[in-house]
Amino acid sequence: MTSLEARAGPSVRIVFTSLFRADFLVFLKHRRALVVSLLLPIFLLLSTNASKATHSFGGAEFIIGLAIAYGLAATSIVGYALTVARDREKGVFQRLRVTPAPTWTIMTSRLAMQAVANLILALVVVIIGTRLHHLSPSIGQYLLVLLVALLGGAVFLSIAQAMVGLVRSADTVQAIARVLLAVLILLGTLGQSGALGNFWQDVARWSPVGVVMTLFAGVLNLHAWDSRDTISLAVSCVYIVVCAGIGIRWFQWEAR
Amino acid sequence: MIAEEHGDGALLLRPQASSSAAPLEVPSAVALDGVAAGVAPGAILEIQGLIVAYGPTVAVSGVSFSIGRGEIFGLLGPNGAGKTSTLSAIEGLVKPRSGTVLLDGLDIRRHATQAKSRMGVQLQATSFQAELTIRQIIRLYAGLYGVKLTDDEIASRLREVGLEGESDKPFKQLSGGQQQRLSLQIAVVHEPALLLLDEPTAGLDPQSRRQLWGRIEQLRREGGSILLTTHSMEEAQAVCDRVAIIDHGKLLTAETPRDLIEKHKDDPRVRQVAHGAVTLEDVFIGLTGSEIRD
Numbered sequence: 171m172t173s174l175e176a177r178a179g180p181s182v183r184i185v186f187t188s189l190f191r192a193d194f195l196v197f198l199k200h201r202r203a204l205v206v207s208l209l210l211p212i213f214l215l216l217s218t219n220a221s222k223a224t225h226s227f228g229g230a231e232f233i234i235g236l237a238i239a240y241g242l243a244a245t246s247i248v249g250y251a252l253t254v255a256r257d258r259e260k261g262v263f264q265r266l267r268v269t270p271a272p273t274w275t276i277m278t279s280r281l282a283m284q285a286v287a288n289l290i291l292a293l294v295v296v297i298i299g300t301r302l303h304h305l306s307p308s309i310g311q312y313l314l315v316l317l318v319a320l321l322g323g324a325v326f327l328s329i330a331q332a333m334v335g336l337v338r339s340a341d342t343v344q345a346i347a348r349v350l351l352a353v354l355i356l357l358g359t360l361g362q363s364g365a366l367g368n369f370w371q372d373v374a375r376w377s378p379v380g381v382v383m384t385l386f387a388g389v390l391n392l393h394a395w396d397s398r399d400t401i402s403l404a405v406s407c408v409y410i411v412v413c414a415g416i417g418i419r420w421f422q423w424e425a426r
Numbered sequence: 427m428i429a430e431e432h433g434d435g436a437l438l439l440r441p442q443a444s445s446s447a448a449p450l451e452v453p454s455a456v457a458l459d460g461v462a463a464g465v466a467p468g469a470i471l472e473i474q475g476l477i478v479a480y481g482p483t484v485a486v487s488g489v490s491f492s493i494g495r496g497e498i499f500g501l502l503g504p505n506g507a508g509k510t511s512t513l514s515a516i517e518g519l520v521k522p523r524s525g526t527v528l529l530d531g532l533d534i535r536r537h538a539t540q541a542k543s544r545m546g547v548q549l550q551a552t553s554f555q556a557e558l559t560i561r562q563i564i565r566l567y568a569g570l571y572g573v574k575l576t577d578d579e580i581a582s583r584l585r586e587v588g589l590e591g592e593s594d595k596p597f598k599q600l601s602g603g604q605q606q607r608l609s610l611q612i613a614v615v616h617e618p619a620l621l622l623l624d625e626p627t628a629g630l631d632p633q634s635r636r637q638l639w640g641r642i643e644q645l646r647r648e649g650g651s652i653l654l655t656t657h658s659m660e661e662a663q664a665v666c667d668r669v670a671i672i673d674h675g676k677l678l679t680a681e682t683p684r685d686l687i688e689k690h691k692d693d694p695r696v697r698q699v700a701h702g703a704v705t706l707e708d709v710f711i712g713l714t715g716s717e718i719r720d
Contacts, residue, residue: 179543180572188569192558199557260553268517268547269570270539423519 179270189271189279197283200249204287207244210355211237211295215302227363228387234299235386236358238315239322239379241291243354246326248347250284251333255340259425267423285323292319300390307390314389321406322382328410329378331417338425354379381405470495470620470651471516476525478511478675485511487675488525493620498642498652500666502659504714508675509655510550513624516653517547530619543571546618550625552609554597560584560608561593564615571616587611587641603634610641614650621645623654627661639665659707669706673714 197204214237218227227233257263266276296315300307307315330347337343354377360366361374362383374380381402388399469492478486486508493499503509514520516527518538527534534541554563561580568575575583584590587607592600600608606626613621623642627635639661642652656662662669663683670680679686683706690696691704696712 179539180570184572185570188566191569192555192562192566195562196555196557257555260556261549261551262553262555264519265549265552265554266570267519268542268545268549269567270543270572271570272539 182275185271186275186279189275190282193279193283197287203249204291207241207291208294211241212298215299219302230303230305231387231390232383234296234390235383237299238292238295238386239382240355241295242288242323243326243351243379245287245291246284246323246330247351250327251330251343251347254334255343259340263423281327284327285320288319288323289316292316311389318385318389322385325378325382325406325409328413328417332413335417335420338422376405378409468495469493470530472528474526476515477523478515478520479523485675489677491670491677491680493651493653495651496646496649497667498646498665500662500669501655501672502662502669502710503672507673509672510624513622517622518542544619546613546621548609548613548623548626556596556598559594559596563597564612567612568615573616583611602629606630606634606638614645621650621652625655627656627658659710663706671710671713678713
C-alpha cells in the first residue's frame with residue numbers, strides 16, 4: 171500500500187450513506203409536504219370519476235397519468251428546487267463542501283431521496299386511480315409505472331435543477347416555481363382537454379406534464395402503445411438532457 | 427503573551443516568557459509576495475505563490491507561507507484584505523488562479539479528498555440542515571470523515587463542550603456561543619491535523635470567547651495545528667505562536683507577535699498610532715493604515 175492510499179479519505183459508500191441518511195431524516199421531517207403534494211392528484215382523480223370528464227382527457231389512463239405528473243411536478247419543481255435554493259443561501263452546501271465528500275455525492279444523495287419520494291407518490295396515486303377508474307394493471311404494469319415515475323420525476327427534477335442553476339435567490343426560485351407549477355397545471359388541465367383549442371392542445375401534449383402523462387397512460391394500457399408514446403419517451407429524454415445540462419453547467423454552490 | 431487554561435476552563439493571558447516557547451518545527455523564514463523561501467521540512471501546511479481572483483478582482487496576490495506542526499498561526503488583516511479568500515483556497519471552496527497548497531504534503535487540488543480528510547474547518551458563518559437535531563448533525567459530519575460514533579460517544583463529545591442536554595434540539599435553537607462550540611466540535615470530530623478557523627470569536631460574549639480560546643489551546647496541546655483569522659489583536663497576541671498580516675491580497679509580514687512588535691516598534695507609522703508601549707494592534711494599524719475598510 172502506498173502512503174497515499176494509507177492516507178486515503180473515507181470511502182464514497184460511507185460518505186453517500188451518511189448523506190442519504192441525513193437527507194432521509196430531512197424528508198421524514200417534511201413528510202407533510204408529500205401528503206400535500208398528493209392532494210391535487212387525488213382531487214383530480216375524484217373529480218374526473220365521471221365518464222364524460224374522463225373521455226375529454228383521452229381515457230382513465232390519461233387521467234391517472236396526469237394526476238401522477240401533477241404530483242411529480244409539485245414535489246420536484248417546488249419541493250426540490252426550494253430546498254436546494256434555501257440550503258445554498260444558508261451556507262449548508264459550503265459547510266458540506268469543506269468535508270471530504272465529493273460534490274457529486276451531495277447532490278446525488280438529494281436526488282436519490284427525491285426519487286424515492288417520487289416512487290411513493292406515483293404508487294399511491296396509481297393505486298387510488300386504478301381503484302376509482304376500475305382498472306386492473308398487472309404486476310408488470312405496476313413496475314413499469316415505477317420506472318416511468320423515475321423517468322418522469324427526472325424530467326421535473328431536471329427542470330428544477332435548471333431553475334436553481336439559473337437563479338440564485340431562494341425567494342426568486344420560490345416565485346418562479348409557483349408560477350411554473352401553476353402554468354403546467356393549467357396547461358395540463360385546460361390545454362390537454364382541448365378547452366383552449368387545438369394549438370394549446372398540441373403545446374400541452376408536448377409539455378413536460380403532457381409527455382409524462384402520456385408515458386404513464388402508455389404503460390397502463392400497453393396494447394395501445396403507439397408512436398405518440400415513443401415520441402413522448404424521446405421528448406422526456408430531451409427535457410432531461412437539456413434542463414439537467416443547463417442546471418449543472420450554471421449551478422453555483424454559493425448564493426452570492 | 428501566552429494563553430493558559432485554568433481548571434475551570436477560563437483563559438488567562440500572561441506575558442510570553444521567551445520566544446523559545448514557540449512549538450517545534452515552526453519554519454524559520456516565511457516567503458513574502460510569492461517568493462518561496464525557507465519552508466521547513468515537515469510543515470503541516472505549505473502555501474506558495476497563491477493567487478485567488480474573482481473575475482478581474484484579485485483577492486489574494488502571490489501569498490506564500492507555511493505552518494508548522496502544533497503551531498497556532500493567526501492570519502490578520504482589515505476587512506477585504508484576502509483572509510477569507512486565502513482560507514477558502516485552502517478549504518477547496520475556491521479554485522486558485524495559480525499557486526500550490528500542500529497539506530501534510532498533499533496537493534489539495536490533486537488529492538482533495540485525502541487533504542480535506544486531514545483538515546477541520548469552521549466557517550465564518552456556519553449553517554447546518556435546519557431540520558436535523560444536533561445528534562444527527564454530529565453523526566452526519568462524523569460519517570463524512572469516515573468516523574463512526576455511537577450514541578454514547580456523541581453524548582461524550584457534547585459533554586465536552588457543555589451541550590449534553592441539547593442533543594435533540596435543532597441547531598438554530600442554540601445560542602450563539604453554543605452554536606460556535608458545536609461548530610468547533612464538529613470541525614474536530616475526526617481529529618484533524620490542521621484546523622482552519624475563520625473569525626471564530628466573532629459575535630461571542632467574553633465568557634464564550636475565553637472558553638473557545640481554552641478549547642483551541644487544548645487542541646494544540648493534543649498535537650493539532652491551527653490557522654485562524656481574527657480581528658482581535660489582543661487575542662492574536664495572546665494565543666498565536668506566529669501571526670501574518672495580509673493587506674490588499676499581499677502578505678506584509680509573518681513573525682511571532684513578540685518579534686513583530688520588536689521589529690516594527692521604531693517604525694514611524696507605528697509610533698504615530700501607539701499610545702505608550704507598542705502593541706500588536708499598533709503594528710497592525712501602522713502597517714495597514716488607519717482608514718476604515720468595508
